[in-house]
Amino acid sequence: MSVRTYILCPGQGSQHVGMGNDVAEKFAVARAVYDKASAVLGFDLADLCFNGPDERLNQTDISQPAIYVTSIACFAAAKEAGLIHPEQVAAYAGLSLGEYTALHLGGAFSFEDGLKLVAARGKYMQEAAIATPSGMVAVLGADQAAVEKLCAENAAGEVLVPANYNAPGQIVVSGTKTACERFATAAGAAGFKAIPLVVAGAFHSPLMQNGADKMQAELATARISSPRQTVYSNVTAHPHTDAASIVKLLVDQVVKPVKWEQTMQTLFASGEVRFIELGPGRVLTGLLKKINRRIAVDNYSSAESINAP
Numbered sequence: 405m406s407v408r409t410y411i412l413c414p415g416q417g418s419q420h421v422g423m424g425n426d427v428a429e430k431f432a433v434a435r436a437v438y439d440k441a442s443a444v445l446g447f448d449l450a451d452l453c454f455n456g457p458d459e460r461l462n463q464t465d466i467s468q469p470a471i472y473v474t475s476i477a478c479f480a481a482a483k484e485a486g487l488i489h490p491e492q493v494a495a496y497a498g499l500s501l502g503e504y505t506a507l508h509l510g511g512a513f514s515f516e517d518g519l520k521l522v523a524a525r526g527k528y529m530q531e532a533a534i535a536t537p538s539g540m541v542a543v544l545g546a547d548q549a550a551v552e553k554l555c556a557e558n559a560a561g562e563v564l565v566p567a568n569y570n571a572p573g574q575i576v577v578s579g580t581k582t583a584c585e586r587f588a589t590a591a592g593a594a595g596f597k598a599i600p601l602v603v604a605g606a607f608h609s610p611l612m613q614n615g616a617d618k619m620q621a622e623l624a625t626a627r628i629s630s631p632r633q634t635v636y637s638n639v640t641a642h643p644h645t646d647a648a649s650i651v652k653l654l655v656d657q658v659v660k661p662v663k664w665e666q667t668m669q670t671l672f673a674s675g676e677v678r679f680i681e682l683g684p685g686r687v688l689t690g691l692l693k694k695i696n697r698r699i700a701v702d703n704y705s706s707a708e709s710i711n712a713p
Contacts, residue, residue: 408676408678409677411488411497411679412498414682415471415499415501419471419685420685423474423684424683426708427707431484434477441519444516452466463604468525471502471684475682475683476682479682481707485710487680487702487710493633495510495633495643496509497667500608500662503635503636507650511631511632512644512647517626521619529604531614532605532613536611537580538580538609539581539584540567540607541587541600542575544574546591550594551575555587562582562583563609564578564586566661569661570691571665573694584606616655616656628651630645636670637653637657639662641670668691678701679700679702680703680704681705683703683706
């Protein structure tokens with residue numbers, strides 16, 4: 405049986421100042437991705453990626469397009485170096501924002517159209533986060549049932565829900581600021597490790613509904629087609645099908661949990677597999693190793709990692 409290759413695209417939180425800089429210096433195709441992005445957006449995105457400052461790059465409205473563009477620049481460089489052969493890729497999957505990267509690479513929409521959607525998504529999610537004091541808490545050591553029970557017990561009429569099923573024993577919850585504080589205290593008392601995350605707001609929760617409504621309008625007019633290659637949905641942990649379904653699931657994704665562990669388990673079950681994580685960062689590689697430490701993973705996020713075979 406031949407090895408199936410899956411490409412993984414990172415989400416928000418993977419950004420860092422300097423990301424993609426050495427790749428753009430070494431590969432003209434990668435630099436061209438940044439130049440095209442800056443032309444579409446009307447500002448120098450490459451400068452923010454390469455030079456920061458941190459506080460601007462980390463804001464949701466900038467970090468989302470920055471990660472999308474850097475991931476695609478790394479893909480272009482790895483393809484030119486002969487490390488990625490698109491026709492041999494079995495499927496694409498992306499975490500949260502990374503689902504847009506995956507859908508572009510899978511042929512559902514153009515780079516430019518995807519970038520405009522991602523920029524709008526970052527803007528609307530930032531606005532929704534500002535509207536309500538809210539946050540996210542990572543809980544380590546608890547299973548899904550325990551986390552859902554803690555959410556139910558500590559919501560007290562406020563929003564408090566699982567937001568990311570990342571890996572066994574690593575789940576993130578979203579909610580109002582006070583609900584997250586109650587959850588963290590209760591999780592600690594139950595013997596779990598609770599880590600409040602430095603994020604703008606309660607992503608993948610009903611508190612993002614205003615952002616989801618605005619994305620509905622953006623997606624309704626976007627040029628989206630059925631993917632040419634398999635792309636997995638965060639909401640269902642199954643492959644996307646047609647354009648109408650993609651629109652619905654991308655709207656749902658703003659307010660519903662990301663089923664990342666479930667998606668990875670589905671891919672593991674397909675036989676002998678290898679994974680490629682595109683830059684920036686190595687977050688998804690870390691999650692994969694928590695799910696199955698024997699899985700082969702290549703990470704293409706730097707010029708050093710992208711060398712012609």
